[in-house]
Every structure is written in structure tokens, then in C-alpha cells.
Amino acid sequence: MARISLECLYGNGVFKETLVRAITDGRLSHAYLFEGVQGSGKATAAFLSAATLCCTSEEVRPCMQCPTCRKILSAQSPDLSVIGLDALPFDGHDPAKPTEKPRSIGVDAIRALRSDAYILPNDLEYKLYIIGHADRMTVQAQNALLKILEEPPTGAVFFLLCENRAALLPTVLSRVQRLNMEQFSDDALYALLCRYDREASMLSARDDALLRLYVRLADGAYGRALFYVHAQKKELAQDEAYAAHEGAMQCLALLFADSYSDDSPVLRGGEGVLERPSLTSVAARITSLLPGKDGAENRSRLRALTGALCVAVRDLTMCACGVEGQLLFYPSHEQPAVLAARCRAKTLSDTGRALCVLLEDMDANPNVGMLTRSLAGVLMGLRR
Ligand SMILES: [Zn+2]
Numbered sequence: 001m002a003r004i005s006l007e008c009l010y011g012n013g014v015f016k017e018t019l020v021r022a023i024t025d026g027r028l029s030h031a032y033l034f035e036g037v038q039g040s041g042k043a044t045a046a047f048l049s050a051a052t053l054c055c056t057s058e059e060v061r062p063c064m065q066c067p068t069c070r071k072i073l074s075a076q077s078p079d080l081s082v083i084g085l086d087a088l089p090f091d092g093h094d095p096a097k098p099t100e101k102p103r104s105i106g107v108d109a110i111r112a113l114r115s116d117a118y119i120l121p122n123d124l125e126y127k128l129y130i131i132g133h134a135d136r137m138t139v140q141a142q143n144a145l146l147k148i149l150e151e152p153p154t155g156a157v158f159f160l161l162c163e164n165r166a167a168l169l170p171t172v173l174s175r176v177q178r179l180n181m182e183q184f185s186d187d188a189l190y191a192l193l194c195r196y197d198r199e200a201s202m203l204s205a206r207d208d209a210l211l212r213l214y215v216r217l218a219d220g221a222y223g224r225a226l227f228y229v230h231a232q233k234k235e236l237a238q239d240e241a242y243a244a245h246e247g248a249m250q251c252l253a254l255l256f257a258d259s260y261s262d263d264s265p266v267l268r269g270g271e272g273v274l275e276r277p278s279l280t281s282v283a284a285r286i287t288s289l290l291p292g293k294d295g296a297e298n299r300s301r302l303r304a305l306t307g308a309l310c311v312a313v314r315d316l317t318m319c320a321c322g323v324e325g326q327l328l329f330y331p332s333h334e335q336p337a338v339l340a341a342r343c344r345a346k347t348l349s350d351t352g353r354a355l356c357v358l359l360e361d362m363d364a365n366p367n368v369g370m371l372t373r374s375l376a377g378v379l380m381g382l383r384r
């Protein structure tokens with residue numbers, strides 16, 4: 001029998017081992033749930049698994065080359081249905097691009113899938129279904145899916161992908177085999193990028209701190225890190241985590257602007273404002289960082305910004321207290337050490353605490369204008 005290898009999926013040892021064993025032993029489940037954050041490789045894993053099941057190679061499966069593999073990886077087979085995915089992982093695009101408005105998956109889509117599932121395959125050995133963002137299925141859609149999962153048609157295999165399985169009904173969860181995608185450590189992710197991605201390895205030579213920042217923002221997800229490395233400036237600005245990080249840098253730069261000359265590295269991303277910051281100017285800067293149209297979107301951005309500031313102030317506090325340990329906001333100790341020297345450790349830790357309280361308040365308080373002023377007020381505390 002051909003050897004099974006999912007090596008195109010980086011890391012994820014436990015995941016691959018479980019799946020390979022199930023396929024080798026003929027104990028394949030009819031439904032899998034792959035859970036992991038955005039960009040953690042769920043879709044890649046689903047397409048590779050689908051290809052493995054049907055590949056015709058006598059050596060290694062999936063071979064990625066045979067007509068069957070090609071058809072599956074490009075989603076061209078009539079026996080493979082894909083719903084809810086924003087992009088295909090093997091079409092050369094980055095899979096982890098931030099999506100526009102999240103759309104729910106309605107009952108009609110699942111009903112269509114259900115009537116298809118009972119028709120025998122005529123192209124592949126199996127009928128394969130990949131449901132991206134399964135956690136966006138409405139309750140009716142989940143109940144419709146449940147009917148198929150309870151009496152699965154022979155030869156049908158379902159791959160449900162989700163970021164948050166809490167959004168799925170317990171009855172659905174009990175019918176699927178769950179596998180978690182690996183969350184890489186920063187170091188592991190950095191090493192993978194430098195090894196497998198040309199642009200990333202070029203970036204590490206050109207601006208290593210930037211690559212490390214991307215790794216940090218990717219939060220252990222290879223696909224997200226790839227997105228950051230390959231994204232255009234405009235795409236980066238739309239990414240919430242990136243925008244929050246840049247915004248936090250700008251706010252802190254503004255707060256300490258008058259104590260530096262405008263070529264200071266601290267002002268990176270700022271505009272070199274040299275007058276003394278005030279509550280009004282800080283609030284105005286925060287407002288300028290919000291997308292501006294949609295209230296909910298503004299609130300979510302403000303929340304992310306406050307979260308990023310929380311982490312930044314935590315790093316600054318560590319530096320001010322001389323605590324060793326991994327920084328979570330800054331890629332190196334240089335910048336925060338300079339900033340921390342401007343503040344008392346007590347001021348920093350008070351500010352950090354106030355930011356955490358504000359972050360909790362944000363869920364209860366919908367008024368973006370008021371929250372913006374509160375955030376500016378907390379930040380001005382750093383000047384004390
Ligand atoms: Zn093949």
C-alpha cells in the first residue's frame with residue numbers, strides 16, 4: 001500500500017499522526033471537525049486529507065500530482081463540495097486574508113448538500129464535503145447537517161472547519177471527530193517562515209524586527225504570518241491586529257513626543273508632533289485610528305487598540321522594573337527600554353491596570369466617543 005504523508009502541512013504532529021493512522025487502519029470517521037484560529041491550516045489540512053483519501057499514487061499519498069490530486073486540490077471534482085471558504089488553499093493565494101463581513105451559512109446550503117450526499121460518487125472514491133467556517137452555520141443549518149451526520153451516507157466524508165467550536169450544537173459536536181490545529185510558538189513559527197517562504201527569509205535579512213513583529217501578530221498561525229509577510233500596505237491597515245499594534249505605537253509616540261527629537265525611533269509611524277500632548281490631541285489621534293463608518297466596527301477596533309496598549313504597557317512595566325522575560329508587544333528590548341525610562345514603574349503598572357478595567361467596560365458600554373475619551377484619559381496618566 002502507498003505510504004501516507006501529509007508533510008505539506010507544517011508541524012501539527014499529533015494531528016497528522018491521528019489522521020494517518022485512521023486512514024491506514026481503515027477506521028476513517030465520516031465526519032471531522034478541524035478547529036484552530038484563522039490561518040492555522042484548517043483548509044489546507046482538509047484538502048490534503050481529501051486528496052489522501054482518493055489519490056491514485058502507488059508510492060506516497062497525496063502525491064499532489066496525479067489527476068485526482070489536482071482535481072481535488074483545485075476543487076474541480078463533482079464529488080467534492082466546498083462551502084463557506086473565502087479562498088482555496090492551493091490556488092496560490094494567501095488563505096488567511098482578513099475577510100470582509102462574516103456571512104452565516106444558512107439552511108438552504110446544507111439542504112443542497114444533503115440531497116447531494118446520498119447520490120453515489122461517480123468521479124472519486126468518496127463524496128467529500130468541506131465546510132469552512134462551520135461555526136457560522138445557523139442553528140437550522142446545523143440541525144439539517146445533524147440529520148446527515150446521524151445517518152451518514154456510505155462513502156461520504158465531511159470536513160468541518162471552525163475557529164470556535166462553542167458555536168456548534170452539542171449534538172453536532174458529538175457526531176464528529178475533533179482535531180485541533182497546532183498553535184506554533186513564536187520561535188517555531190519564525191523558523192518555519194525562514195525555511196519555507198522566500199519572502200520571509202529575505203525579510204529576516206532586511207528587517208528582522210519587522211518579521212518578528214509579524215510572527216508575534218500571527219499568534220501561532222502560519223497562514224496569518226504568511227499573510228503579513230505578503231500583504232500590501234492597504235491590506236495590512238485593514239487587519240485588526242496589525243492596525244491595533246500600529247495604533248498603539250502611534251498613541252505612545254504621541255504621548256512621549258515632546259521628549260524626543262522627531263528622528264527618534266520611538267516616533268516610527270507617528271507624524272513627529274512635537275507640542276505637548278493633551279487629552280484632546282490624544283483623543284483625536286485615537287479617533288483618527290478608527291475606521292469611522294460602522295459603530296460596531298469602531299468599537300471592535302477600539303477594543304483591539306486598548307488590548308494592544310495593555311500589552312505594550314505590560315512590556316514597559318517589565319522594562320521599568322528590570323524584570324527579565326519575554327516581551328509580548330515589542331520585538332526587542334531597545335524601544336521599550338527608552339520609553340520605560342521616562343515613566344515611574346508605579347505609574348506604568350497603574351496605567352496597565354486602568355487599561356484592563358477599561359477593556360472590561362467596553363463590552364458593557366456601547367458609546368465609542370465616551371470610551372475614546374476614557375482611553376485618552378487613562379493614557380494621559382502616563383505623563384504624570
Ligand atoms: Zn495523487
